[in-house]
Amino acid sequence: MRIAVLGTGMVGRAIAARAAELGHDVVVGTRDVATTRGGEWGEWAAAHPGVTLTGYADVATGADLVVNATSGDGSLPALDAAGADNLAGKVLLDIANPLDFGKGFPPTLSVLNDDSLGERIQRAFPRTRVVKALNTLTADLMTHPGQLAGGDHSVFVSGDDADAKKVVTELLTSFGHTDVIDLGDITTARGTEMLLPIWLRLYGRLGTPMFNVKVVR
């Protein structure tokens, strides 16, 4: 399928590379194409010639699946730039976390408890089918989960649209995920976004981001 990825950071590049490797038609969107080309994207793009770079305004056109891999505070502006009409009816895999680094490390959350970034995006784009997923593990494990314990660990999907969750679950399974847990509607994104505080502490304690939780049951 045609996959549009918003964001050119570690997460965006990891998803784009993996999706291209699996044979999808991948386009990555950025705020300013010239600035992105002049940065670390240039080197990465040379090794990934199948991935196209474009501005946010065009990225979602013709996409079957849109991936939000921007930072938490950059998500709504990026999606606004992509255009509500372009996003209408589409499945949006939202990977962003609303991290606030204003008080240093570890960051706090800027949205939580009785709301989530996933819900904010769903409210702002009611015609788009938002699925929160993959925001609970490091980019390398999002895309190549088999590197850790042969993939024997868990990821989650949250969203209001069952068909959209099916599309995302199939993509995750194609990445190698073996335990995709459907938590329920988009309000369950509160739970996965609020996993970040313990994730950040475990990262500090274990000295590596190559870990994940498994829901043992």
Next chain:
Amino acid sequence: MRIAVLGTGMVGRAIAARAAELGHDVVVGTRDVATTRGGEWGEWAAAHPGVTLTGYADVATGADLVVNATSGDGSLPALDAAGADNLAGKVLLDIANPLDFGKGFPPTLSVLNDDSLGERIQRAFPRTRVVKALNTLTADLMTHPGQLAGGDHSVFVSGDDADAKKVVTELLTSFGHTDVIDLGDITTARGTEMLLPIWLRLYGRLGTPMFNVKVVR
């Protein structure tokens, strides 16, 4: 050792029973002894004759370890009633979660993000050595983790005092826990308390509280 448990609910009874089973001298504290005896405690106590019931004011006297198994909003009042002098120098295993049921189910958290109930208790009782632990799983699995996957899942300790964490870790190990992760100082309790939102959703989704997370690394 002598273990004082504050709280006569499911968690308090589970901890008291398990500690007594392991040969500890166990006393349970409650706000009003007569009222507690008249409730479901009576039947439970008949099956656990080795466990003594007393008021909060006396429960911590002579204890080696104090366990806070009260509700989140009942924790500071119960500890106040137990007395700062009686708690001074002691290890306090804090299992409570600051759940707010004011908006129905699932509850939100009343303390979070840049604070936690564990930290509030540590600030209120600076002479007590607070260790947050066991607040991330159901009572049955706190005390008998081997029931699930032979105990192959994780629990966490957070606290400022290394010796106190060692005492709690040894207790948890004696219960059957095989993976006790020391997250760091008491501020890391934010992470484990903020696990509750996903725990509650998983409970709803799986239809049983007999699950836990394993940190795969």
